[in-house]
Amino acid sequence: MKEIPKISEAEFEVMKVIWKNEPISTPEVVEIVSKKVDWKPNTIQTMLSRLVKKKALKTRKHGRVFVYTSLIEEHEYVGQKSELFLKQFFGGALNSMVLNFIENDQLSKEDISELRKILSERDRKEGEK
Structure with missing residues (x-):
């Protein structure tokens, strides 16, 4: 199984937006996430940076903005988290x-x-x- 980085619950909220809309720019991520959660733009940008460092996202510069795409697929992440949940609480x-x-x-x-x-x-x- 492919190594999937550990993603916090807050980072997962950002990932869901990216999975649904990729490729997506920083301003677009900020706009969408801000409608769902009461976070400041800097907080969202910090999470994007963390996700890039964790190799969950890749980024490229397009003009004056950064554009993000995922390096892991949603079904892979959800599958791994589901398996861990089952093992932790129900012995698998x-x-x-x-x-x-x-x-x-x-x-x-x-x-x-x-x-x-x-x-x-x-x-x-x-x-x-």
């Missing part, structure tokens, strides 16, 4: 996590129905192989 067992949600009434009837639908679709695809 997805069924234990789902059972925990069911036993604590944290899944609605709609959630359970959606899970059944996903599993049925997965079974159908597996049967076609």
Whole structure:
């Protein structure tokens, strides 16, 4: 598995904007993030710099602004974080996590129905192989 840098929750907010809009300039990132979170432009620029240093982003100068693109894909990052969460809290067992949600009434009837639908679709695809 590819080495993915550690990204703070705040940096993750910036990454989500970049993943959705890349390539994207500093002013554009600042504008979008500022609408979601009450951060000053300097704070957002600091996070961009940190993400470049962590090799989560690459930057190039375009005229008078910097333009950012990601070096890691969102699905890679989310996959790694999900796996770490499962290992930390449920010993890596997805069924234990789902059972925990069911036993604590944290899944609605709609959630359970959606899970059944996903599993049925997965079974159908597996049967076609």
